[in-house]
Amino acid sequence: MAEEATQHPPAPQAPSGPPRRDRRDGPPGGGPPRRGKRQFFRKKKVCRFCTDKVDFIDYKKVEMLQPFVQERGKILPRRMTGTCSKHQRWLGVAIKRARNIALLSFSGNR
């Protein structure tokens, strides 16, 4: 028992050492992932309409709507364009109106 007990403490210490070292190495080692995260969040997209202070998205201005539509005619999601929820809502309405009067296509370029 005693032998086991004596044996055990060093055993945990020995393994605990390396992990601690790992943890100590972690912060510098953790640096790269953090940098990676920073890379992810580096580009904080700002709503284009908010910066321009647009209060009304006109469905008649196709050139304005075109950048928010995929090649296939899909409305680009907010996470791609960085549009705020308010403007995304208005944008959706505007795009749908433009589609109705054949200014924008429902499905790609035909």
Next chain:
Amino acid sequence: MEERLYDLIFICRPDTPEEEINKITATLEHEVTERGGKMEKTEKWGTRKLAYRVAKQREGFYVYLSLRSTQGELIKELERRLKVSDPVIKYLTVRLDEEIKRQQKLVKRRERRSARRPRKSAPPAAASGGQTTAAAS
């Protein structure tokens, strides 16, 4: 009923003579004024490429009208006329007064905020001044 603002766009076949398009717009405008509406704008956008095929056409002549009316019946009549007229291949009426109202509201709010901003920046400075005086005493 309060006055409403409408946008009316219609598309004619590209091969229709200009006179006929003028005739259609004239009859619509006449109808609007006769029924107590007001014409705000009339724009001819000309032949444009359609985003998709409409009535086997790839191009269309766009005409844009902006009008004010207190009667919803007027819009019904205008749309009926567009439906009946042969050269018109597509039309769209959109009510815009509520959005314009919302826009004006936002503009007003922004103006108010921009007016407030200098005032907001002033109080913190005064507070910090008070703290320094308290520390000194």
